[in-house]
Amino acid sequence: MSTSPSDIPTLFDLYSSGAIKEEGSGARYGVDEAIIKRVSIWRGDITKLEADMIVNAANSSLLGGGGVDGAIHRAAGGELLDECEGLGGAKTGETKITKGYKLPSKWVAHTVGPIYSSSRKEKCAEQLKSCYSTSLELCKSHGGGSIGFSSISTGVYGYPIKDATRIALDTTRRFLENDDTVTRVIYVVFSAKDEEVYKSLAPEYFPPSAGN
Template structure:
């Protein structure tokens, strides 16, 4: 039996062959800048058409579409918080990861690649976002130990990669998924 795993690497999320990728979408789900725009451009008009039928998405929630022309079978769209420095930012970002993973499990998907949610134009500080992404993903794997899931946290540049690496250098907890990354 395959075991679950958590990893991160610098890679273009639109090129990953997996069950699903997670798009850092805006509330309309109709495309935009950053990774959202890249995914919509790479896929084509069918994605936009399906996204229109979903009638948007609230911050922290997740919705799923087909992958169409992408190597991934599905796209999970989640809306991260626009960073304000309030405690609700971390709650909403945590919910993006939890709800995306929960939706993937509900659809019986076992490989998922996340973009660095909210770190682009939404302004979430890289180091804080890395902590949320790594902790939430690792805790989800522990809480769902009966379900095999391979999680890839994609990095669009060295700043994101360094944020993940720096968090792990200082990690002193006992989550086996994070300890194995060190």
């Protein structure tokens, strides 16, 4: 059974219900009620998300792998692999798009996150930012609407979850301030621990409105 973005609470809803509490005064951006109504944090199965686009944390071959990548390929069916075989792979930080096939999402953006190394911290950050920004741009250029992100590079690629989440939130905030075609950004997390990281950092980038 698929889940529609309309069934998922926004940050505005989470602030209103007390599910996210603002701690301290570390907001990096101003309050924008319209923007916090366009962002969600959801612990669920990205292959069940009925979004206009979902973002797959792919490897450079784009031919499937373990974790979320493998799950997306299995759920989409063999036609996804057939299309991916014609894409010629992708570089780190690059994103390529396919149809969703048997998935409830219309499109799949396959983005290649960096394999984290502390000695290449700045380069890794630049590449991860590119994963998010190029995926958002592809969503925009393919009609906008809702986009669901897996937590890129935080699994076997070893990117520290807090650092990766900050990049995800910051890149999204910058994009949404200059775009109104992407109507919902959903951060899809697998574990309760990762969900709490997103919830704890969200107020810095998407502070609640006075009404919350």
